[in-house]
Amino acid sequence: MAKPGIFLALLLTFWGWAGVLRVPGDFASLQDALAAAEPGDEIHLAPGRYVGEFLLSKPVRLVGSGAERTILAALAVHPVIRVTEGEVELAHLTVVKGIGWRADVGIDVLSGKLVLSHSTVRVRGGTGIKVKNGEVEMVCTLLAGCLTGVELHEPEACLVARESRIEGNTWGAVVWAGRAQFVGCVFAENETGLDVQGGEVSVLGCRFESNELAVSRKAGTISGGANFFQGNAQDVQGAVPRGFRAPREGPRCEVVHFPSPEYATLGEAVEAVVPGGTLVITSGSEVEARLTLDKALTIRSSGEGPATLWATWNTPGRGPVLTLLSGAEVHLVGVNLETESYEPAVVLYGEGVLRAEDGRFSSRGDGPRGGLVRLFDDSQAEFVRCRFSSGTEGESICLLLEGQARALVEDSWFEGYTLFGIEAREGPRSGVETTASWAPGWPSRAA
Incomplete structure (x- = not known):
């Protein structure tokens, strides 16, 4: 004999209404209830x-x-x-x-x-x-x-x-x-x-x-x-659109100094700077960090000696020391960027813009695969009085451009063991302009 619950479900289905089947109760198992259910039925599980x-x-x-x-x-x-x-x-x-x-x-x-x-x-x-x-x-x-x-x-x-x-x-x-x-x-x-x-x-x-x-x-x-x-x-x-990240709440300053008791990490110090402001890093300090920027910002050393930002295999996160997205217009003055893994020191995406003066871009160990500094999409970079060093023997390229990216290199120096000092790929506008720059013993494949 059919159970009352089954009879009620069939009756409601006949009248065009959804039935309610209960497990257990009307059916011993969920599989049995699914097999008996009509389109539109509702199965309640205890x-x-x-x-x-x-x-x-x-x-x-x-x-x-x-x-x-x-x-x-x-x-x-x-x-x-x-x-x-x-x-x-x-x-x-x-x-x-x-x-x-x-x-x-x-x-x-x-x-x-x-x-x-x-x-x-x-x-x-x-x-x-x-x-x-x-x-x-x-x-x-x-x-x-x-x-x-x-x-x-x-x-x-x-x-x-x-x-x-x-x-x-x-x-x-x-x-x-x-x-x-x-x-x-x-x-x-x-x-x-x-x-x-x-x-x-x-x-x-x-x-x-x-x-x-x-x-x-x-x-x-x-x-x-x-x-x-x-x-x-x-x-x-990778590249994301402008405004993808909401501005963080909290006080904003035109000039922020780091290290400082006010900020536990370099990332917190960066967020405290208003767009277009300046982050001053103490000369001679070495700060472990991975930063992603999508705003205008100047990062400079506090004195005559450089400040260094670096990342290793053990640094939290993945990717380069510095990542610039669309909306980023970053000016580095007297700041060295150093990587101790296969990741690049700097990557630019979208319409990111970088100007670096009196800095060093370097790698330790085998060096990053595919480029110590990499520019993608429509990004732009300018390097003045900078040094590029690939570290020990590897398969890297110091400055690599892809897509429509462009770079200007002035009065700079390339050194170390690598395949190419500069390489530009893909886009018809992708290219590098160099002035008074040296790459001892290296070919250059700039478009």
Whole structure:
């Protein structure tokens, strides 16, 4: 004999209303409820742990009894949840997978649409949400403890995340292709918060806190603004638009001195300087740092001797000592930049501008791969009375230009072991002008 709950669900479906199926109660297992559900039905899960591989191939709504009390898990290599068609809603539950295999996936969206709200996804050593050709709308959801929190793979993939938290992952979100929008989200304590490898990404009003690298853009497009960055080892790697980072709150000064008891790190001192102001670093001091700048700023030594900014393999974050984005117009006076890893000393993206006087750009160890100082896109640099040293034998280039970048080198010196002192690639306008500069024993491939 059919249970009353099943009869009621069939009756409501007959009248065109969504049915409510309960597990346990109407059905002994979630798999049975999914098999019996009609399009538009709602399945309510009592508190507990539900183990299996759940295929969602029709428009249903799956509602737990709270994310902390309703757990969906799988022990095999297959995803916990697989969405193949229709619009599926998941709310107030947790999806976990703990085998630790790199190929593990918590929720696999092959096609159709998934609406995920007030839930948690944790996949140790794997991917929390994988979007191939489908669409995901994520609201007030936590992605934590994953190798990758969420990733988009195909041009048809789409993600809209609102007021969600992406925390404690190796990569918080990775976009290979497709479209992604993050609004009011928090990226915290990830090794890389947002990694843009392709596609179109919009980031509006998000917070990036205590990440090793907050935002990395290698390809694709990124837009947005009013995003807050705090406590990251490195804020941005790659080109982002002007206004992408919101100005930090707090008092601003025309001139800031460092080291100073007022500022724990060089990054804090930089943020305290108003656009167009000056940061004065004590002559002879050596400061370990990685800086990302998108404003006009003068950085100079306090006296006749130089000040040195440097980074090693162990310096928090990744990337060069100094990264300049669009909006940055930086003037270095008597400041040396030194790297002890394969990372460059300086990288310019977008329309970043650098003028350096009486400084030294150098590397220790094998030297950076691909350029001690690198200029991309439409960036510009001018070097006056500077020295470039590649350190010990390696495969690096002291000054490398790509895209439409341009550089002027005056009265400067190149030394060390490397392939080329200066190289310009790609764009028809990319090139270098040199005046009274020396590169002993090196060829130059300036366009």
